[in-house]
Amino acid sequence: MRGSGRRGAAKWLSVYAVTYMVFLYAPVILLPLFAFNDATVVAFPLSHFTTKWFVVLWQTEALHGAVRNSLMVALSTAVFSTVLGASAARAAARYRFPGKAPVMGFIMLPLVLPEIIVAVALLVPIMQMGLSLSLWTVIAGHVLICTPFSIAILSSAFQGFDTSLEEASLDLGETRLGTFRRVILPLVMPGIVSSLLICFTISLDEFIIAFFLTGTDVTLPVYIWSQLRFPTKLPSIMALGTILLALSVVLLVLAEWFRRRAARRQGIEASVTGGLV
């Protein structure tokens, strides 16, 4: 019968969902498991609990340089992408101009392009122009891939923005700048913070572009990759991975919380599907 058929489908769907989650997240669980395991080989069975791999991290000078580089890159990327993303999102929400759809599509393209293509595509002209590779070229690459995320997050904030609020502010004697400061900024601020957090996280994790476009300064993911050649370093890399995992989760949760708050402020229903995460 129809009802039982639907129940059967629902059962298979939940089996599928659980399997999917296990395959997706089981490897992630392994990370903290071995990070706290007192053995140099990464293998079962586990031996004793230890935090010594975290101490090793603390004592590795090269790692600290990579962390500094990554933070610099991620922060710059977050700021540049969010400024560009906010401008594009507002332009898309507010103005009609010829060729708007193709222009916006073009800006959003890196969202679906494989990163390896973005990386190679950027590398060639940079070399051709005779520019030297540095953290700044990495930032340029990261801005390219982060801006679409920023636009996606901020366009809901700007799309839902009632333009009569801006007009009301002007009507009440406020200047354009004052209107931006007192009305627009407070209303889109949670979206801005959300965009900063997401872009920061994406940049912090990104490997391929950072690998192709950096000079002698390496970012954290590139450093980790370089250490994987030494089996004895593997447990401490697991510890580092655990820290990064925890940090990413915290940042993403914060970002989503801010995005929903932005939507709520404007009285828009904040749906799960509306967000990116």
Add this chain to the structure above:
Amino acid sequence: MAPGTNKGIIQLSDVTRTFGAFYALRKINAEIREGEFFSLLGPSGCGKTTLLRLIAGFDEPTSGAISIGGRPMAGIAANKRPTNMVFQSYAIFPHLNVAENVGYGLTTRKLSKAEIAAEVEKALAMVDLQGFGGRAAHELSGGQRQRVALARALVMRPKVVLLDEPLSALDKKLRDQMQVELRALQQSIGITFILVTHDQEEALIMSDRIAVMFEGEIAQMASPEQLYRRPRTKRVASFIGVMNFLPATFVAQGDDGVTVDITALGRVTIRPGMVPEVLNPATIDTIGIRPEMLTILSNDAEPAERSARGSVTGTSYYGDMTYYTVQLAGGGDPVTISMRNTAGRSVLPSGSPVTVGWGAESVVLFE
């Protein structure tokens, strides 16, 4: 206060606004007087909001000029104009509370915190929202949002308050109440109000003067009574209230007025004062007469200036009133007649033969 005697505060001369090849407004000329309640009335899309936005300074006319208080407004931004707007959506700042919303504009002036607080409280009292200052924007009902928007405009003490369909989002009962309150408030503070509405009843109830607009042009500008009694065109006549149209032909024009032959009612002479000056009598082909200007005589002895025979073809009972549809024996479309249901007057069934009384004074001439 007699607003008609006051001097002009807003002059619109040949105001035109085009969007591409489309004329949203075409050569609008009007003078709005100090202290009057002026309404822009017309069907949706006729350009009312466009005109209001030109006055507020959110948009500039394609050609023509607007001046407020004798000052030309060309190139003067919205934040420098002595006007304040009540938006159709109310545009209450969602991240500010009621007091912060109302005081928003005052913070751009050189006022102390205490002065602002006092002004805000006064403005809230004016719209019956004493003590609501601490409420968050999302805690307000539709009617309260409307009042906050009004207080936010009034607190600025503008020369002119602009209202874009401020009551259209409210339910019927609240709307009826707000019409009366808004009118009373305007009269007590004496500030010029310009109201945009598509609701003819609302315009009639609230306004000192009404400009009826169709397709970007002002069709007629007059007091509610004049507009109702002496509509200039058939279109204005049917937009405002109900009007019976009957075919008629021009007979003669003399010192005693214009004589026409109304097919269904007979020959009548309209005295000169009742004939619009702009009308060329020779082009008259229709007359109009309001439903309440026709009466169904209960017996042939009842006095009436003139009368005609007919029969009832339909009735609509409204409690206090009954609307009859009557086919006149002389021909033409059936006419609507409204009768007050006074004591001793029963509702006539369809098919009843009736005598319809009417008078020359209630006939409106159309070309």
